[in-house]
Amino acid sequence: MSVPAPVPNLKRSLRRFDIMAMGVAAVISFDVIGQIAAGGGQAVTWIAVIAVMFLVPYALVFAETGAAFPQEGGPYVWVEVAFGRPAAVLTTMFYWVTNPVWLGGSLVFVAAAAWDGFVLPLGSGTVADYAFKLAFIWAAILTAVVSLRRGKWITTAGAGAKVLALAFFTGTAVAYGIQHGFRGLQGAGFAPTGVGFLALVPVLLFAFVGFEAPNAAGDEMLAPQRDVPVAIGVSGAIAICCYLLPVLAILSAAPPGKVTGVGGFMDAARLVFGIYGDGREPVLTFVAVLFVVALLTQGSAWMIVADRMQAMAAADGGFFSRGLGAFHPRLGTPVRMNLLSGVTATVFMAAAMNLAKGDASAVFGVVLTVAITTLLLSYLAVVPSLLALRLRHREVPRPYQVPFGTRGFTVATLLVYAWIVLGSWVALFPGTLEQLFGLPYDFRAVWGVSRLTFEAFTLGTVALLLAVAVAGYLTQRRRTRSRDEEREAGPAR
16 A cells, blocks of 8 residues: 655644544534524424434544544545545545635635624725735635644634634523523424425535544644544534534524524524623624634634645645645645635635625625535545545554444445535535426525526536646646656766
8 A cells, every 4th residue: 555655844743632623623614504594493403314314424434544544634645545646636626625715705704794793894895895804814824824733722722712602602592592482493494395405415514524634634643543533523523512502593593584694693693692781792792703713713724634635635746746735844834735725715705706796695605505516526536435445455453443344334435425425416506406306496596696607606616626636637747757758868968
């Protein structure tokens, strides 16, 4: 079994708590909580179903693989060992680019809406709006640039801010419900429907994937074989609570049909914090700041891990120049890839600002779907690679194993893969399965843009990424071949 060469000068600094905190910071997505709650009462039902039918088997197979193959680069290494470099390069491209797209097109919009509504007014499309979004993006990037020994404390603080804000909001919503009655839950409609399922499945899968992300820093963990399975299990349990309880709290307080993806959490907070009387505004401002900090560190946590994956692909000869895969000798971070992520996020933010002529809700929904699509598409290769490694490399020690051995691992992997295929299709071609099964679906009413605009943005992004990945791989391959030919030819006479 051949794996990419280890990165020199990396320092092992990630303990079990750090891995768990990084998973919480990365996976629990404030920006999708409102989007999930917009699905109504059945969102709670589908959270429970997907937690059992998807998250549990997902956590099991990734915990086993992450402990058995803890090399720097994580999923890039797994796919390369299983299916070869071309597949790994393409997979990593989609996995990596999801994060600058998400940072520049979704997280920054939710953060700006919270800051504008609860801290200081920014307006829409103003100089202040652009300045805030640029500062947000580059603060997340700079957080990823600093050494992991220090940067891990920033993501840990973000994880703490996230859990604190969600716990405070949920507790306040319970107090509000006791005082005013839980009227929102009475008309929420928890009965599952086909329309609700197809609307929610991509965003719920997006909300629950990513617990393997810290494995991208595998060579910087102190004891990955021991710590990865426990960290995935604990962070997965925290994630279930941090989605289920706040969504229930939003539904209990917000009037039916008034929850939106871009403002769902903070709009519900504005309502339930009314129980604090004259203290509502200061409390709202404080929670809004926590909210923005949590979003910022969420973006930086993904930049830390995804940039390492893409840097490993570049260093391994799979992306334009090996120089893009260089890790800074003192910081131990892929600074060039970090900066490339910042530029990509900035470009995508500018493009998203012009989508739908500044309709923030429509922009948010479409751009979030782009991020969901690119991430889920990457798992179309990552998940099968886990099974391939299990079957082809039985000699590798596995400190943790899925119950029932290879048979249990196979069943869990196939179940996870079926969910990923379904989520990828629904995210890329919304409304098609509804049409197939005769379910009602008004595209413009759902997305706020035409199907042509939507598909141009989503399919255009996917096509562009495919082209860039192929070009990056072929460029580096041609350079390597030219150098080999020069060495074989020897010095000129």
